[in-house]
Amino acid sequence: MSIELIIVVFVMVSVLFIFIGIYRWMSQSSAINERLLNSPYAADTEKQRRRMMSQKVERRIARFSRMSRLERELLAADISLTIGEFVMIRIGLTLAGFVLGRLISGYLLGGLLLAILGWVGPGIYLGMQKNKRAKAFREQLPDMLNLLVSSLRAGYGLLHACNVVKDEMADPIGKEFGRVIRETSLGYSIDEALDHMVVRVNNDDFGLIVTAIHVQNEVGGSLATVLETISKTIRERIELQGDIRVLTAQQRMSGWILSMLPFGLATILMLINPDYVMELFQPGWIRIIPTIAIILIILGNIVMRQLMKIEV
Structure with missing residues (x-):
């Protein structure tokens, strides 16, 4: 077994145990806490307890105007996390994705791709839960x-x-x-x-x-x-x-597939044959190709969303 594979397994297990520890820590409750959960003050008490863990993170992100929007989205999705907890989960998945992608592919780009997926993933889940509940x-x-x-x-x-x-x-x-x-x-x-x-x-x-x-x-x-x-x-x-x-179901599905297919395919190719993908990122004019492709994908996604947006 190679040293790279050992490191990958170690990182995955470490991240898993970290999240298990956080989950168990938040889930611990005594008989007194059980009685408190049945009182009208349960929501405020639980919220204050969780915010004690993440208040430093929340102070950092309180400067950004998006904080109130994120809080509303968490409420709309009925996800019992504070803003700090949600941001810490995104940061943890981003770091884990970068380390795993870097070790598996051997290139910095592979780590960046998985890091992007680790950051975007919780946001996608939040949006899906919010839309489902709405x-x-x-x-x-x-x-x-x-x-x-x-x-x-x-x-x-x-x-x-x-x-x-x-x-x-x-x-x-x-x-x-x-x-x-x-x-x-x-x-x-x-x-x-x-x-x-x-x-x-x-x-x-x-x-x-x-x-x-x-x-x-x-x-x-x-x-x-x-x-x-x-x-x-x-x-x-x-x-x-x-x-x-x-x-509009067929058009919406086509838009999602066409938007995500290039990124998904690039991630798979980066993990399977990174040398093949890295040819597009060699110094010189060839770097223009992926740059233009990403810009066109984003513009195409925006146009498709606007075309399918029908107000009733």
């Missing part, structure tokens, strides 16, 4: 409105109707309304708790619903009738959006 929320929205309308017509107040939604609806809507109920028990008004939910879910239709609730609280009127009208409109929009996604 889609599930969007599909549950009409049923949630019907349940609210039925509860209001039965004589329940808005807070009690939200509690019914929490008990009857599955995740993500059931979980989000559970947070609304918990915030009201901590002293927030129902309007403030719903505004916080709008920020978390980032759904325009739900924002419209909350706005209608605010207006009804100010001017009065039948909230059940207003929500019933909004429910019909949202159902029609969801059906139209579904038709559009079906019609």
Whole structure:
């Protein structure tokens, strides 16, 4: 067994044990912690405990304006990580990818390619989780409105109707309304708790619903009738959006394949035969070829996304 292979195995095992240790450290809880998790203050307590580990990292990245955006994306994806933890995971995967790529291929470029994949990978996962949760929320929205309308017509107040939604609806809507109920028990008004939910879910239709609730609280009127009208409109929009996604599915898949294929193929060739790929990066004019190729791939991806972006 060569020394390079031994080093690669050692690095992989070390990274694995590091992440296992972090996971076990965050998962440890005593009987007291279990009782605390059942209290209304559980979310704040857990968040403070985790931030103690990553507060230095968060101070560093607090200077960047993207921090608030990343925090919103983590909330929308329902990933229970702080910003510092997420950034540390990306940095760890990036360093591990660079070391493995450098040792396996023997070239700096191989390490850079795997480092890029290590940095981009968590972001792709975050986006997939956020889109998956947003889609599930969007599909549950009409049923949630019907349940609210039925509860209001039965004589329940808005807070009690939200509690019914929490008990009857599955995740993500059931979980989000559970947070609304918990915030009201901590002293927030129902309007403030719903505004916080709008920020978390980032759904325009739900924002419209909350706005209608605010207006009804100010001017009065039948909230059940207003929500019933909004429910019909949202159902029609969801059906139209579904038709559009079906019609553009092939184009979206083609765009993803065409965008990722060159990078995936270059990574595979770099690992199999690095000398073949390195010919494109020799000093001289030949370096223009991969540079132009990357620029054209990025521009093509932007154009395809804009062509398939249809607002409803």
